[in-house]
Amino acid sequence: xxxxxxxxxxxxxxxxxxxxxxxxxxxxxxxxxxxxxxxxxxxxxxxxxxxxxxxxxxxxxxxxxxxxxxxxxxxxxxxxxxxxxxxxxxxxxxxxxxxxxxxxxxxxxxxxxxxxxxxxxxxxxxxxxxxxxxxxxxxxxxxxxxxxxxxx
Numbered sequence: 119x120x121x122x123x124x125x126x127x128x129x130x131x132x133x134x135x136x137x138x139x140x141x142x143x144x145x146x147x148x149x150x151x152x153x154x155x156x157x158x159x160x161x162x163x164x165x166x167x168x169x170x171x172x173x174x175x176x177x178x179x180x181x182x183x184x185x186x187x188x189x190x191x192x193x194x195x196x197x198x199x200x201x202x203x204x205x206x207x208x209x210x211x212x213x214x215x216x217x218x219x220x221x222x223x224x225x226x227x228x229x230x231x232x233x234x235x236x237x238x239x240x241x242x243x244x245x246x247x248x249x250x251x252x253x254x255x256x257x258x259x260x261x262x263x264x265x266x267x268x269x270x
Contacts, residue, residue: 133261140254147247154239160232163199164208168233171209171223181220208232 129137155162170188171180178184186196200223203209208229211221225233244251 129261136254136257136261140251140258143247143251143254147243147251150243150247151236151240154243155236158232158235160236161202164203164206165233165236167196167199167203168208168225168229169237171225172230172233179214180223183220185223203229 151165152162155165166189167185170185174180174184174188178188182193182196182200185200186193189196189199191199200209200211203223204211206228207226209223209225211223213221
């Protein structure tokens with residue numbers, strides 16, 4: 119069933135509350151990350167880019183297309199974020215040998231340091247709040263299981 123074909127269905131009040139709690143927990147994590155990024159003078163988009171570049175799956179190339187996919191952003195938006203990160207000295211661009219392919223991006227020393235500091239702070243925040251986030255996610259996942267069992 120597509121997300122749009124569920125129009126005739128509804129959720130219980132508890133299911134709405136579980137979804138609201140999940141969004142709240144995600145928002146709290148996002149806010150903590152934004153606050154730390156601001157303290158470091160880094161944009162949230164720049165941190166997301168640096169993390170996406172460093173954390174690409176094995177064999178993936180750091181191109182605009184790949185990063186667009188990993189960041190769930192349009193190619194145009196990722197290109198803007200890359201341009202800003204290049205301007206701030208966090209990444210560099212390089213052209214691969216083959217013509218007609220996207221430029222590759224690479225973290226600079228400064229970009230690696232920014233990423234390290236932001237990632238340590240993110241990990242610390244997840245250690246503090248991760249259980250609540252995981253519980254909220256599990257509650258929503260269990261909604262689907264309950265609904266599928268009830269429909270059978």
